[in-house]
Amino acid sequence: xxxxxxxxxxxxxxxxxxxxxxxxxxxxxxxxxxxxxxxxxxxxxxxxxxxxxxxxxxxxxxxxxxxxxxxxxxxxxxxxxxxxxxxxxxxxxxxxxxxxxxxxxxxxxxxxxxxxxxxxxxxxxxxxxxxxxxxxxxxxxxxxxxxxxxxxxxxxxxxxxxxxxxxxxxxxxxxxxxxxxxxxxxxxxxxxxxxxxxxxxxxxxxxxxxxxxxxxxxxxxxxxxxxxxxxxxxxxxxxxxxxxxxxxxxxxxxxxxxxxxxxxxxxxxxxxxxxxxxxxxxxxxxxxxxxxxxxxxxxxxxxxxxxxxxxxxx
Amino acid sequence: xxxxxxxxxxxxxxxxxxxxxxxxxxxxxxxxxxxxxxxxxxxxxxxxxxxxxxxxxxxxxxxxxxxxxxxxxxxxxxxxxxxxxxxxxxxxxxxxxxxxxxxxxxxxxxxxxxxxxxxxxxxxxxxxxxxxxxxxxxxxxxxxxxxxxxxxxxxxxxxxxxxxxxxxxxxxxxxxxxxxxxxxxxxxxxxxxxxxxxxxxxxxxxxxxxxxxxxxxxxxxxxxxxxxxxxxxxxxxxxxxxxxxxxxxxxxxxxxxxxxxxxxxxxxxxxxxxxxxxxxxxxxxxxxxxxxxxxxxxxxxxxxxxxxxxxxxxxxxxxxxxxxxxxxxxxxxxxxxxxxxxxxxxxxxxxxxxxxxxxxxxxxxxxxxxxxxxxxxxxxxxxxxxxxxxxxxxxxxxxxxxxxxxxxxxxxxxxxxxxxxxxxxxxxxxxxxxxxxxxxxxxxxxxxxxxxxxxxxxxxxxxxxxxxxxxxxxxx
Numbered sequence: 001x002x003x004x005x006x007x008x009x010x011x012x013x014x015x016x017x018x019x020x021x022x023x024x025x026x027x028x029x030x031x032x033x034x035x036x037x038x039x040x041x042x043x044x045x046x047x048x049x050x051x052x053x054x055x056x057x058x059x060x061x062x063x064x065x066x067x068x069x070x071x072x073x074x075x076x077x078x079x080x081x082x083x084x085x086x087x088x089x090x091x092x093x094x095x096x097x098x099x100x101x102x103x104x105x106x107x108x109x110x111x112x113x114x115x116x117x118x119x120x121x122x123x124x125x126x127x128x129x130x131x132x133x134x135x136x137x138x139x140x141x142x143x144x145x146x147x148x149x150x151x152x153x154x155x156x157x158x159x160x161x162x163x164x165x166x167x168x169x170x171x172x173x174x175x176x177x178x179x180x181x182x183x184x185x186x187x188x189x190x191x192x193x194x195x196x197x198x199x200x201x202x203x204x205x206x207x208x209x210x211x212x213x214x215x216x217x218x219x220x221x222x223x224x225x226x227x228x229x230x231x232x233x234x235x236x237x238x239x240x241x242x243x244x245x246x247x248x249x250x251x252x253x254x255x256x257x258x259x260x261x262x263x264x265x266x267x268x269x270x271x272x273x274x275x276x277x278x279x280x281x282x283x284x285x286x287x288x289x290x291x292x293x294x295x296x297x298x299x300x301x302x303x304x305x306x307x308x309x310x311x312x313x314x
Numbered sequence: 315x316x317x318x319x320x321x322x323x324x325x326x327x328x329x330x331x332x333x334x335x336x337x338x339x340x341x342x343x344x345x346x347x348x349x350x351x352x353x354x355x356x357x358x359x360x361x362x363x364x365x366x367x368x369x370x371x372x373x374x375x376x377x378x379x380x381x382x383x384x385x386x387x388x389x390x391x392x393x394x395x396x397x398x399x400x401x402x403x404x405x406x407x408x409x410x411x412x413x414x415x416x417x418x419x420x421x422x423x424x425x426x427x428x429x430x431x432x433x434x435x436x437x438x439x440x441x442x443x444x445x446x447x448x449x450x451x452x453x454x455x456x457x458x459x460x461x462x463x464x465x466x467x468x469x470x471x472x473x474x475x476x477x478x479x480x481x482x483x484x485x486x487x488x489x490x491x492x493x494x495x496x497x498x499x500x501x502x503x504x505x506x507x508x509x510x511x512x513x514x515x516x517x518x519x520x521x522x523x524x525x526x527x528x529x530x531x532x533x534x535x536x537x538x539x540x541x542x543x544x545x546x547x548x549x550x551x552x553x554x555x556x557x558x559x560x561x562x563x564x565x566x567x568x569x570x571x572x573x574x575x576x577x578x579x580x581x582x583x584x585x586x587x588x589x590x591x592x593x594x595x596x597x598x599x600x601x602x603x604x605x606x607x608x609x610x611x612x613x614x615x616x617x618x619x620x621x622x623x624x625x626x627x628x629x630x631x632x633x634x635x636x637x638x639x640x641x642x643x644x645x646x647x648x649x650x651x652x653x654x655x656x657x658x659x660x661x662x663x664x665x666x667x668x669x670x671x672x673x674x675x676x677x678x679x680x681x682x683x684x685x686x687x688x689x690x691x692x693x694x695x696x697x698x699x700x701x702x703x704x705x706x707x708x709x710x711x712x713x714x715x716x717x718x719x720x721x722x723x724x725x726x727x728x729x730x731x732x733x734x735x736x737x738x739x740x741x742x743x744x745x746x747x748x749x750x751x752x753x754x755x756x757x758x759x760x761x762x763x764x765x766x767x768x769x770x771x772x773x774x775x776x777x778x779x780x781x782x783x784x785x786x787x788x789x790x
Contacts, residue, residue: 019650019702019787022643023346025386025450029426038404039358040385041333046341053340056788065337084643084651204450205407205429 003103006061008054010094017091018052020084021045027088029203030077032195032219033109036167038204041068044078044088051095063106066099070108071165073221074147075195096144107164110146111153113139116160123152123161128254149254150225169195169221171230177218182237186212189241189305190234191298192226193217194256196247196288200295215243215302223247223283224256228263231281238312241280241305245294248285257285277308318354318377323399326367331358331405342382342400348652348702349390349737349783353380353400360405362480362488362519369517370486372399378769379484381513383424383455386447388653389736391458391512395770395783401517403454409433410520418477418494419525423454423518430523439525442469445732446639454518459734460510467690468560468593471732473509475524481508481516484762494522507757512734513768515761529593531600532560534628535621537611538584542566545586546666548614549689552590553662557606561591562690563635566669569684572641573634581634582618586669589635590690597623638686642697649682649699650787654738654779655715659692660727668694671721679714681707693731702787712780719745737782740775 027044028034034043047069053059069092078088099105111132113123117139124132124139131145132152152161153170166173181187193199201217220226223246234242244264246257261283268278282304284297324332333339333356343352354377359365372379378398385392394400407424414437421430427448431440445451445461455461457479462471469475478492492498492505508515539545545564552562565573565587573579581587588611592603600623608619622628629636642651660668669685672694676683687695698714700707719729719742729735729742744751751773758765758773765774776782 015788016647020643020647022651022653023344023786024447024639025346025384026447028384028450029428038407039333039338040402040404041338041341049341049344050337052786053337059337059340062335062337064335068337083640085640202409202429202432203426204404205409205425205433207433208408208410 004101006098006102006104008098010097011051011055011091014051014091014094015055017086018048018055021048021086022084023049024083026081026083027078030081032073032075032169032221033071033167035204042071047072047092048086048088051091061099061102061104063104066104067106067108069095069099070106070110070143071167072148073109073195074149093144100144105143107141107143109148109163109165109167110143111141111148111150111161112164113141114160114162116158118158118160120157122155122157126151126155150221151254154225154227154259169219171227174218174220174230175233177216178234179237181216182234182239184212186214187216187239189215189239189243189302191215191217191243191245192223192231193219193245193294194223194247195219195221196252200291200298215298222252222254222256223260224252224254224258226260226263228267231263231267235280235311238310240308240310241282241301243298243301244281244283245286245297246283248287251288276311279304280308280311319375320355322371323355323357323368326371327357327359327364331360332356342402343394344786345385345387345390345392346653347388347390347393347736347738348654348785348787349393350786351393351395351783352397353394354397356400356402358402358405362482365401365482365517365519366486366488368399368401369482369484372766373484373486373764376764376766379517379766380768381454381458381517383452383458384426384447384450386451387455387459387736388656388733389738390783391734391736391768391771393737393783395737398766403452406519412437414439416494417496417524418522420520420522421453422520423452423457425453427451427453427456434525435528438528440528441475441523441525442466443472443475453521453523457509457518457521458511458513459732462691462732464561464563464688466732467562467688468558469526473506476505476509476521477524478522479505479508479518480520481518483516484764484766488519492522496524510734512736512771514758514771515767527595529560530595531597531623532591532593532628533600533604533621533623534561534589534591534631535604535608535619536631537588537608537616538582538618539586539588539614539616540584541615542585542669543666544614544616545588546669548588548611548616549665550662551610551614552607553690555606555610557603559590559603559607559690560593561589562688563589564665564669564686564689565589565635565638566685568673568682569638569642569686570634572645572684573637576641576644577637579634579637587634588616589632635686642684642699645682645699648701650702651697651699652702652711653733654698654711655718656696657687657731657733658694658718658722658727658729659731660694660722660725662689662692664725664727665689665692665694668721668725668727672696672718675714675717675721679710681710681714683714691731702785703790705789708780708785708789712778735772735775737771737775738779740772741777741779744773
């Protein structure tokens with residue numbers, strides 16, 4: 001495929017904003033990509049430093065840099081946290097624009113379609129960012145427009161869509177985490193927390209507990225992206241219960257909370273039909289930043305789960 | 315990249331924990347300071363044994379090693395001026411033990427300050443040094459800098475909370491320093507020496523820290539002053555009165571204007587605002603301290619006195635101070651906020667004069683500077699707002715910084731209260747400590763005979779901070 005040379009055409013206008021970035025690093029703790037790898041190179045600050053390097057000629061463009069910059073879920077939490085008011089995601093989008101069509105362009109966290117695609121075009125219609133198009137008999141993702149929201153991943157009936165790099169948020173990573181945790185003696189429940197909310201857990205550190213914790217918070221990109229089989233998986237692995245946390249009504253720009261509520265309601269019905277207490281699966285809606293409310297909900301849920309006891313002893 | 319045996323490092327920590335791409339080296343070559351340089355490789359050890367193996371290798375090959383926590387340092391402590399290995403300690407992030415009955419906790423160096431306090435909270439205690447960057451600052455980095463924060467006036471700096479530590483020396487050997495007791499008189503207190511040594515003596519792989527009970531009552535008050543000198547006198551009188559505030563902050567007129575301009579907070583445009591806080595387990599004790607501080611403020615012409623125990627109200631009162639940092643960053647489209655001459659300490663009686671002098675020096679050198687800070691600890695913070703792409707602004711900054719430190723020395727203050735020396739403040743530090751530099755060099759040599767740990771910092775840093783490294787900005 002023919003490529004064009006890399007130029008900082010769209011990035012040039014951001015030079016003074018990048019000078020304003022005081023590189024405090026306060027954006028780290030909010031970034032799901034950094035939290036997964038713990039490498040500074042994956043934090044929002046690093047993206048700004050790399051872009052500054054490209055603009056100043058101190059860094060040569062590369063697929064490696066393109067991949068790092070294109071690894072963003074557009075949760076905007078870094079923008080909200082920025083002391084200097086740097087519009088990080090706008091700058092990232094312009095960097096992706098400058099990389100697009102060059103030999104260095106890479107998908108990062110944007111969605112890719114595999115050969116299982118049945119060309120039903122559901123993802124094209126569902127994409128809120130108009131990033132997916134049907135061109136020459138294929139579904140093509142515009143890496144600039146794609147904001148890695150995952151709606152296409154969720155909607156695809158053939159499971160033919162995936163984010164190229166998921167940073168621990170895809171179903172296989174979550175499944176693996178579920179299995180690892182539930183193998184522990186004291187493990188009782190899985191709590192699915194949404195990255196768009198803050199969660200009441202250590203952000204970058206790990207507790208060496210004297211005893212194993214009873215529940216594990218698993219962070220996903222949106223409650224709406226948790227398919228029913230994934231929500232049931234902990235129970236199939238003998239968990240005592242599953243708690244799903246999502247945004248309050250009207251707060252989710254993808255309506256992921258609506259989907260999550262539908263999924264959980266259906267699963268509660270299913271449990272009832274199977275003569276299993278429906279409260280083993282619960283959903284709570286947590287306002288952004290309400291760590292205390294989230295913890296209180298978890299505590300109430302665990303109280304109920306402990307009252308119900310192990311699933312096998314029902 | 316310089317010639318270095320990367321496969322040997324991969325053998326120690328695994329391929330996933332070594333980075334050599336030019337982009338990674340560029341990223342890890344800067345922090346929150348104005349400086350920039352590049353390491354040859356970034357390595358992420360996961361345990362003490364790996365740190366020991368890396369140090370033994372580096373010592374054998376005489377390769378510089380720079381230990382790095384959150385990379386939030388403001389003076390270039392983690393900028394690898396001589397290249398080498400940057401040790402990213404964030405993987406060693408386990409809280410190993412919380413022991414409420416013996417009042418200590420043990421942590422690895424990559425534990426984030428806020429995480430530690432989050433874990434301590436259920437025990438009703440907190441780790442008090444907490445700098446403003448506590449959301450990303452690691453305990454290892456805070457030990458390196460002897461970090462402190464708004465409540466250090468009452469609870470002290472990092473050094474006051476460190477009971478002991480395990481340290482890997484440059485030859486790879488492991489030593490255990492300090493104890494798990496509140497007091498110790500057993501020879502040299504080497505763990506206290508490691509605190510504030512900016513990664514030049516050893517690599518901390520575990521720290522034993524003390525903590526204190528979370529007070530049941532906390533009250534925050536505010537007073538406005540038409541004259542900066544009156545606020546300064548109030549600070550000195552409060553600190554001499556026997557009152558122990560848990561916070562005593564000064565915000566000057568430039569800072570007030572910055573907050574009003576960028577945040578529209580509508581603070582009174584007076585010459586100075588004082589924020590004072592008291593905390594205790596008993597409300598009467600807090601009442602007593604707050605009343606005493608208000609009396610002193612009144613005596614010196616303080617007006618608009620308000621105070622509150624309510625958490626929401628306290629947050630409202632503190633908003634101006636809290637928003638100051640972002641306000642300065644957003645002050646102007648062309649001006650950038652730089653951390654230069656940003657944390658000197660002076661005697662209480664010189665606080666107002668220092669703020670006034672900083673304004674005069676800034677005006678004379680055609681830059682904007684503000685004065686605010688933890689005046690209860692004697693710490694004065696400043697930021698230099700300048701156009702970082704103009705060469706003449708760096709010349710002005712160089713002159714202003716030199717003049718400020720000359721003044722600080724003249725009033726028997728000290729170069730750094732909490733951010734450390736690194737590269738940016740090395741010349742002022744050397745001028746201030748001129749008669750003990752040889753002693754410090756000998757201590758460094760005893761720990762690190764091959765000078766591999768964070769070389770080119772403190773005593774051995776370049777005399778001119780402007781040309782010591784590349785600046786992170788592109789100068790026209």
